Amino acid sequence: MASFEGVIGASAVLIGGIGIFWNGFYKFYKKRLIENTPTSKIRSIAMGMVEINGKAVPPQGKVLTGLLSGDKCVYYRYAVEERKTDSKGRQYWTAIDRGEKRAHFYVKDETGTVLLDPTGAEVDIPVDFTHTLSEGRKTPATIVQYMVSKKINPKQFFFGYRPLRFTEWHIAPGDNLYVLGTAGSNPFKTKAVRNEEGAMIAKGKGTFVISDSSEKEILGKYKWQVPLQLFGGAALIVGGLWFLMQVITFLNGS
């Protein structure tokens, strides 16, 4: 039984190592792409892969409302998780619902405004709202409304609250954004007066990133993550193989 657990453990380390190693390559590719793409001013945006900085602006009368926070936004993503305990008494969070809402919005810099379709984008933003159900802590009305709509019972065993955690990430109007995507023709504007009016940034063949961190901050993150994941992943692969061989040797010996 112990050796079976050993094989599982070693395989997990090996697979984890491969995953981390692969992710390191992906981040390295993305880091290079960000470094190699100069930032465009919105008014002079050209078709193809572009990098822009600007503020999020909702289309007139089309602002979204965060499902859990109730805040005005142009994009949101949420997760509802429940705390569980495994057979060894260790606690962990498991997702019971996840979702997001994407709609077209504008990005504006000091030179102009361009339309953005966030479908298919990798949205890299920090948590904006979090709430955990507990006694003596008022549950926001938006969360009560969400639980009613999803038929989630907040109580357990007739008394006390279920350990539920609600998290939301969103892009609010006015948030500073970094966008790396593909500029193409704006399908909603056939007669554009200004250059940028005729363009829309969306997912093309390449990477599509929306972040509220600056380019410098994103690159700063990758600077350490890339070597750590590449060499750490390689070390885990070798460690996992070594562990696996030890278990196989032990099994052969016994």
Next chain:
Amino acid sequence: MRKMAFAGLLFAVLLGGVFLGLLGIIAVVYVVSVYNGLVTLKNNIKKSWANIDVLLKQRSDELPKLINSVKGYMKHEKQLLTEITAARTAIMKAKTLPQKAAADNMITGALKSLFAVAENYPNLKANENFIQLQGRISEIENQLADRREFYNDSVNTYNIRIQSFPDMIAAKMFGFTTPEEMFKATEAEKKDVKVEF
């Protein structure tokens, strides 16, 4: 016992091989990504130059209309109008980047003077056609300024890549050694542009 020791040695060699293999993969991917990155940067430079050229052409197309709309009002500014026409001819004839940059500078300067002088002609300032052309040319000028900056950023990124360690090793291996020129006209280059009347 000896069999176990041999198996242990075999494992160690195998693990060492795997580790070296992974390091090899990292090295190969790094070199390939440097190569691909340099090709992308070269193409970015070409593309951003083409994007400038499109605007230079658009602006050149607008200039005769502008001159036609102002010449009736600005009879005493013949010299200025001739300068614009000459600069337009120079940019049409320019082949190299420094020549285009110098001619572009001439047009930008002449247009600034023209729009400044236009302030003295209230009838011209009120002319619908002139207002429209002025707006259109100013917009192209602004876009040109951005795209020049974008072009120079592309060139700068490429030049830094081929001159900095460790990318320069791979760059030299694949023959990416010559730095690209920025879109900037030197004084000497500006003088080299011959204006024929």
